[in-house]
Amino acid sequence: MKKISLAEPNIGNKEWQYLKECLDSGWVSSSGSFVKRFEKFVSKKTKIKHATAVVNGTSALHLSLYVLGIRETNEVLVPSLSFIAPINTIRYLGAVPVFMDCNEHHTMDITKTLEFLNNETFMKAGSCYNKKSKKRIAAVLPVHTWGNPVEVNQLYSICRKKNIKIVEDASESLGSLYQDNKGNMVHTGKIADIACLSFNGNKIVTSGGGGMILTNKKKDSDLVNYYSTQAKDDPFYYKHNNVGFNFRLTNIQAALGLAQVQSLPSFKAKKKKIYKIYDQSFKDIPGLELIKPAKNTRSNYWMTVLKVNKKIFGNSRDQIIKKLLNAGIECRPVWYPNHLQKPFKSFQSYKVQKTQSEVKSCICLPSSTNLSKTDISKVVSTISRMQK
Amino acid sequence: MKKISLAEPNIGNKEWQYLKECLDSGWVSSSGSFVKRFEKFVSKKTKIKHATAVVNGTSALHLSLYVLGIRETNEVLVPSLSFIAPINTIRYLGAVPVFMDCNEHHTMDITKTLEFLNNETFMKAGSCYNKKSKKRIAAVLPVHTWGNPVEVNQLYSICRKKNIKIVEDASESLGSLYQDNKGNMVHTGKIADIACLSFNGNKIVTSGGGGMILTNKKKDSDLVNYYSTQAKDDPFYYKHNNVGFNFRLTNIQAALGLAQVQSLPSFKAKKKKIYKIYDQSFKDIPGLELIKPAKNTRSNYWMTVLKVNKKIFGNSRDQIIKKLLNAGIECRPVWYPNHLQKPFKSFQSYKVQKTQSEVKSCICLPSSTNLSKTDISKVVSTISRMQK
Numbered sequence: 215m216k217k218i219s220l221a222e223p224n225i226g227n228k229e230w231q232y233l234k235e236c237l238d239s240g241w242v243s244s245s246g247s248f249v250k251r252f253e254k255f256v257s258k259k260t261k262i263k264h265a266t267a268v269v270n271g272t273s274a275l276h277l278s279l280y281v282l283g284i285r286e287t288n289e290v291l292v293p294s295l296s297f298i299a300p301i302n303t304i305r306y307l308g309a310v311p312v313f314m315d316c317n318e319h320h321t322m323d324i325t326k327t328l329e330f331l332n333n334e335t336f337m338k339a340g341s342c343y344n345k346k347s348k349k350r351i352a353a354v355l356p357v358h359t360w361g362n363p364v365e366v367n368q369l370y371s372i373c374r375k376k377n378i379k380i381v382e383d384a385s386e387s388l389g390s391l392y393q394d395n396k397g398n399m400v401h402t403g404k405i406a407d408i409a410c411l412s413f414n415g416n417k418i419v420t421s422g423g424g425g426m427i428l429t430n431k432k433k434d435s436d437l438v439n440y441y442s443t444q445a446k447d448d449p450f451y452y453k454h455n456n457v458g459f460n461f462r463l464t465n466i467q468a469a470l471g472l473a474q475v476q477s478l479p480s481f482k483a484k485k486k487k488i489y490k491i492y493d494q495s496f497k498d499i500p501g502l503e504l505i506k507p508a509k510n511t512r513s514n515y516w517m518t519v520l521k522v523n524k525k526i527f528g529n530s531r532d533q534i535i536k537k538l539l540n541a542g543i544e545c546r547p548v549w550y551p552n553h554l555q556k557p558f559k560s561f562q563s564y565k566v567q568k569t570q571s572e573v574k575s576c577i578c579l580p581s582s583t584n585l586s587k588t589d590i591s592k593v594v595s596t597i598s599r600m601q602k
Numbered sequence: 603m604k605k606i607s608l609a610e611p612n613i614g615n616k617e618w619q620y621l622k623e624c625l626d627s628g629w630v631s632s633s634g635s636f637v638k639r640f641e642k643f644v645s646k647k648t649k650i651k652h653a654t655a656v657v658n659g660t661s662a663l664h665l666s667l668y669v670l671g672i673r674e675t676n677e678v679l680v681p682s683l684s685f686i687a688p689i690n691t692i693r694y695l696g697a698v699p700v701f702m703d704c705n706e707h708h709t710m711d712i713t714k715t716l717e718f719l720n721n722e723t724f725m726k727a728g729s730c731y732n733k734k735s736k737k738r739i740a741a742v743l744p745v746h747t748w749g750n751p752v753e754v755n756q757l758y759s760i761c762r763k764k765n766i767k768i769v770e771d772a773s774e775s776l777g778s779l780y781q782d783n784k785g786n787m788v789h790t791g792k793i794a795d796i797a798c799l800s801f802n803g804n805k806i807v808t809s810g811g812g813g814m815i816l817t818n819k820k821k822d823s824d825l826v827n828y829y830s831t832q833a834k835d836d837p838f839y840y841k842h843n844n845v846g847f848n849f850r851l852t853n854i855q856a857a858l859g860l861a862q863v864q865s866l867p868s869f870k871a872k873k874k875k876i877y878k879i880y881d882q883s884f885k886d887i888p889g890l891e892l893i894k895p896a897k898n899t900r901s902n903y904w905m906t907v908l909k910v911n912k913k914i915f916g917n918s919r920d921q922i923i924k925k926l927l928n929a930g931i932e933c934r935p936v937w938y939p940n941h942l943q944k945p946f947k948s949f950q951s952y953k954v955q956k957t958q959s960e961v962k963s964c965i966c967l968p969s970s971t972n973l974s975k976t977d978i979s980k981v982v983s984t985i986s987r988m989q990k
Contacts, residue, residue, distance in 0.1 A: 225625050233621055233854075237613050242810040242858065243803025269657045269811075272832075272848035298832060298842050305845045415631025415852075422630040422852030423657075444660075444686060452937040454686050455944040457693045460660035464803075464810030466621075466854060470630065549840040556843040 229473040236469035246465025260401040264435030267463035271412025274425035288352035313553035313563035342376035358387030361516035385412035389514035421471030501527025528602025609804040624857040634853025648789040652823030655851035659800025662813035676740035701941035701951035730764035746775030749904035773800035777902035809859030889915025916990025
């Protein structure tokens with residue numbers, strides 16, 4: 215029985231061709247030409263000026279926070295509902311997360327975040343401090359969960375006023391758009407000081423593993439390039455005036471990534487189609503609904519997420535998961551809330567309520583771009599038959 | 603004019619075949635089968651029980667020190683003569699390096715290191731402390747520079763007695779052998795608690811970029827696997843009881859690495875031949891000599907390094923470098939001493955004297971496995987003609 219996958223890579227002929235070209239050139243490590251081509255392509259696509267390819271999305275976030283000066287005396291506002299990686303990167307630097315709740319789109323609740331910033335902080339010497347911890351809030355790190363854009367424009371003014379950096383985790387949102395401050399639709403990450411992409415195997419575009427750091431500011435981009443290559447002040451005589459990192463992507467990964475990102479329009483179209491079929495199929499079944507992107511945003515529909523009302527539908531989230539897995543259909547619960555994870559539960563969370571109920575009731579459904587209609591029908595019928 | 607490279611990858615047909623197989627399987631990220639095959643092959647080759655492939659040599663060292671419990675209250679003994687990466691990894695953890703000198707082979711001076719451990723430390727509650735700083739010396743990190751093995755067996759007893767972990771940086775020494783405590787020739791890394799390999803583009807075997815963590819201890823290997831994959835205690839429900847890292851190698855890199863490591867015997871033979879030709883060519887020229895591996899060790903001759911006595915030869919190291927570069931021959935000075943690098947110069951160094959003079963007088967010569975005899979002759983003649 216062929217297994218139906220959650221989010222597997224879709225590899226075509228171009229991937230094949232670019233990798234051969236890369237091997238034939240002999241340039242397989244980070245100094246090859248595909249790295250530059252990959253970066254330029256993504257920069258052009260997102261219309262964000264500077265792009266630096268790195269080993270993965272985690273290192274992208276780690277380095278972004280680092281070059282923006284986030285250190286152990288700082289706090290970073292971050293959603294509880296997210297994969298654990300962004301929170302880990304805050305901790306690598308010794309900084310502390312303050313957890314925010316999510317909204318119906320599974321992105322950071324902006325209303326509550328603004329409420330926190332307006333009521334729970336004070337300004338001193340041009341910086342914003344947490345009334346409770348007395349620590350400086352140096353950054354906010356919204357995550358475009360499932361490809362659904364956070365409306366970062368609503369945070370922009372207050373963050374500028376309070377001298378708070380914005381780092382967008384766009385790991386899941388390559389191709390997703392939101393409104394900028396003038397109401398134009400722009401690529402997610404465009405408003406941020408720095409935005410990060412992931413090209414992990416399960417993402418809409420993959421380089422096997424990889425990430426990218428995007429910024430409109432040359433100064434920050436220069437710092438990213440410097441610190442991602444072991445901080446070489448004199449590369450020939452090996453003088454290093456700072457502790458750097460080894461974070462650059464290899465040329466073979468970039469060759470794969472470039473071929474993939476050139477297929478982004480077709481991948482996006484397929485993802486949207488998958489979402490629409492699921493949406494049509496479940497919309498008349500009481501107790502089932504999909505997590506939708508916010509109005510005024512355009513999701514890449516990377517992952518379709520189903521929300522189950524057990525009382526109405528008659529079966530629980532976990533019962534559906536069990537049935538799907540038994541039928542050879544890969545599916546996943548939503549990430550466990552970060553503010554409840556063991557390494558973070560001692561840190562502050564601000565009115566995090568919706569997150570817990572969303573996590574308990576949601577399932578990630580198969581969303582691979584190479585799903586067939588038959589595959590989707592099988593997922594739908596397996597779930598529909600459980601209606602009571 | 604074809605440029606003669608310092609250490610460029612040598613890519614054959616098998617690399618291509620494995621990469622094609624990897625792409626065709628659709629498994630390009632870290633969960634693919636080539637990762638396991640690559641790890642198993644290296645484990646078998648080195649006769650070290652457990653191997654975990656990671657994104658690069660830097661992350662290998664970082665994670666090794668981490669799982670051995672090195673933290674900000676600790677010190678790590680490390681050679682000043684080395685690429686900066688191992689020192690950076692000590693600093694990532696907030697620990698402090700104590701710099702040791704080098705010997706004529708460019709590896710850590712064991713005599714001085716033993717002298718330091720015997721005279722400059724004291725024991726308290728089963729651990730070893732630095733008399734000067736009062737900090738615990740928790741690890742020693744010898745580097746097998748240029749592929750020349752450090753005689754780690756001479757450190758073994760004292761490290762066991764003083765409860766000091768041994769982490770070998772074998773980034774440059776895949777295929778190099780040293781004597782174990784019984785006098786048997788074994789692969790470098792075998793004596794250590796944990797040893798680290800690098801598969802960077804300039805190494806004897808490359809996976810584009812990559813690294814590997816080797817250990818004979820299952821407990822440590824389990825920790826490496828756990829922490830390198832974001833510390834998943836319940837992978838399905840995303841429970842994480844610790845802060846983890848995203849350090850695993852991708853399957854496409856592993857496919858390349860496996861093909862490469864299967865060619866290690868021929869690469870080693872070529873490297874040795876290159877070294878021998880240089881040695882024959884320079885041995886009768888006064889003021890020139892090669893850096894040799896220690897007796898009782900077998901180097902993989904990854905990099906041939908030439909030492910210039912300016913007074914006798916009549917031209918300086920920098921004059922030779924200039925001449926070589928002008929002739930289209932890539933060459934490099936040796937790394938700037940780490941105890942003099944800006945981020946580290948406030949840290950303790952113990953009688954580091956030879957390192958400075960070695961750094962000033964040495965040149966890395968072209969050592970790529972695909973060098974032709976004509977290439978080598980050109981290097982030799984360019985240098986020989988400078989004799990005064």
